[in-house]
Amino acid sequence: MIRYLSQVFLLFSLVAVTVVNAGISISPAILGFSAGPGGNYRIPITIRNTSKEREENLKLYVESTRSDQDVTMLKWVKISKEKLQLKPSATEKINLKIKIPGNASGDFRVTLYIDQDEAVVRQQVPIADEDDPGEMQLGRRRSLDLPRKFSGQIVQTMRMGIPIRVRIQNASNANWKEPQLTYGRVNLTPVKRERGDFAMVSVVINPGFYDTEVKGTCKLLHSKTKKELKVAALDGGGENVLPAIEKLLRCHFKGVPPAGTYLTVMDLMQEVRGSNNPVKKQLRARLVVDDALIAKLEKRGESEARAVADGKSPLMVEPQLIKQTPKSTPKSETVVVTNPTNKTLNVIARFKPYADSRKRNPKVKVKPQKFKLRPSKDKKVKLQIKPSKGAAAYGKLILSVKGSESLEVPVLIMPQKVKLKAAATVSGAKIVFNREKELATITAKLAMEGTSHLEEVQVDITIENSKGEAVKITQMDGVGDLLLPGEKSSLTLIMGLKELKDEEYTARIKLKAAGEFAATTELKFKVDRESQQVIQQVTQ
Structure with missing residues (x-):
């Protein structure tokens, strides 16, 4: 017995059951239904040429690349027509037949693809003039396998896919509800x-x-x-x-x-x-x-490939960033400090302000400033900050344990009435080669200026050869995600020279914040493995 499935019974179909693409309308757009072993199903599919001028020649086939289970389903599916020729505004119905074996069970997926016939489309494309071939530019990087420029004819065809999902439940399989992960x-x-x-x-x-x-x-x-x-x-x-x-x-x-x-x-x-x-x-x-x-977790680059110092702070904190934009008086904040170790820790808490002058430093109260923290215990540190008149309050809550690095929590209090402007400079770029000239270290200085901060910070560096082609694109180390006013840091990149030939290069260093360029500098240098000199020129 053949069962006909209409759109009403498609359990997983969308409300909009028609997909329209490049002059072709197909309904339904998604197929999904429950079936039984040994079932025989016929699914009607409507294909319409929405163009009033162009004739469409289509090829229909079913594919699956997900798993062996889905590949098995390909043997069950047959299409009533594998090729269609649709006149302008013409509509045609085809049937998708699915015959399920008696021992089948599980969830199966395949896709019905409808392609424009490439052979027909190719005949419709005008032949290019041999004396004036088309040209495609593939970018600035060279490839050993593909030339930078080539001429030829490109034929673009359309493909649409209809996902088909079938759930087959075998009544004899009582354990089908048990997860098998x-x-x-x-x-x-x-x-x-x-x-x-x-x-x-x-x-x-x-x-x-x-x-x-x-x-x-x-x-x-x-x-x-x-x-x-x-x-x-x-x-x-x-x-x-x-x-x-x-x-x-x-x-x-x-x-x-x-x-x-x-x-x-x-x-x-x-x-x-x-x-x-x-x-x-x-x-x-x-x-x-x-x-x-x-x-590894901190994504340290080549210049910090050595193991992290044993003195790293043993503390954990939440939140790891304090940020407010108050209309008037900022609210007090609470930072929860946790000791994840098996030792009792003596903790000192203090606030370090970042401002363009001491007169503009905020008034800050930190309670408690000293406390003992037993293993796996928490301590709440209260922070009350009052910015100077007409200024923002930037700084860091610093939590120190003797013999370890300090843990810092950035604090950003930016009153809505205060106008802020961020600015940064990258300068002092230079390069140093090792004795064998197998490695090079590029360094630069970053300084925050202005009255505001930068978020989502990264420093990109692009090495270009004398032809302007990028031979290396990476990021420099030494900067975090957040930069506060007045902060300074040293940028570093250690790179191998195997991919660099003996010639002149330009290193373009760009500081980006939230995807936007904030500062840039250039360094011109020459790789000459025979010479003992290092030639470099910095462009601000």
Whole structure:
């Protein structure tokens, strides 16, 4: 018996069931339905040529590249017509036939593709004049396999795809509601700067036959007391893991943890889609955070490839940034300081202002200024700041432990009535080669000027050869995401010279904040491995 499926019974179709692209209208745009083993289904699909002048020649076929399970479905699908010739404004219906084997079960996906016939389109494209060939520029980088310029004829064709999802439930399989997911070890990994400081990740694979959803949270715990030090939800609220597909579960965190031993925990809820049978799952792993891992998480570049000093602050804080734009008096702030170690720590808290003169320094109260912090315990530090009249209050709450680096919390209090202007300079660029001339170190000085700060900061450097071609594009080290008024820092890049030939180069250094250029400088230098001289010229 053949079952006809109309748009009314498409369980997963959108409200707008028609897709229009380049003069072709297809309905429905998405197909999804539940089926039974041994079922025989016929799905009508309407294709219309919306152009009033152009004839369309189309090719229809079904493909899948997701998994072996989906590839199996290709054998079940047949199209009533594999080629269509549509006159202007003409409409034609085709049938998609799906014959399901009696032993099949699971979620299956394929895509019905509708392409313009390339052979017909090629005949319709005017032949270019041989004496005046077209030219395509492929950019400024050279490739060994592809010339920078070539002539030829480019034919552009249109492709549209209709996703098809079929759920086959076998009544004899009583365990179909049970999730079949397998998980990898929980680890910490660096992430893109705009996403945070690091991520907790685990690989999940679905060896079962049904789509399975995973939701939950990630936690970083004290190794002995099991206190929650950091908590974050899975990115995107979770993942839908398809059969035979590997996914990466990931939670993003702010603030790289100090060196020590922690417990990483993922509290998950996994559920086969549509089963209404959620099942809890917990992943736990003991993790040692050492100097090498901290350097990796902090995305330190070549110039800081050495291990992070043992003196790094053992404290954790929340929030890691204080930012206000008050209409009148700023509200007081509370910073929670946590001791993730197994030792009692003596902590000193103080505020360091950043201003263009001492007269404009804000009035600040920090309570308490000294305190003891036992293992896995918290302490609330209250911060009350009153900016000077007509000025913003910039600075850092500095938390110090004897024998360790200080932990800094940037503070930005910017009254709405105060006009602020950010400015920065990059200067003093120079290059130094090692004795073998295998490595070069480029340095520059960055200084903040003006009355405002810069956020989302990065320093890009582009090395161009004498022809103006970029041979290296990277970022310099020595600057954080945030720069306060009056701050200064040294920029550094250590690079290998294998890719640089003996010739003249220009290093273009650009400071960007929130994607916009804030300052720039240039350094011209020459690589000459035979000479003992280093030739360089700085352009401000």
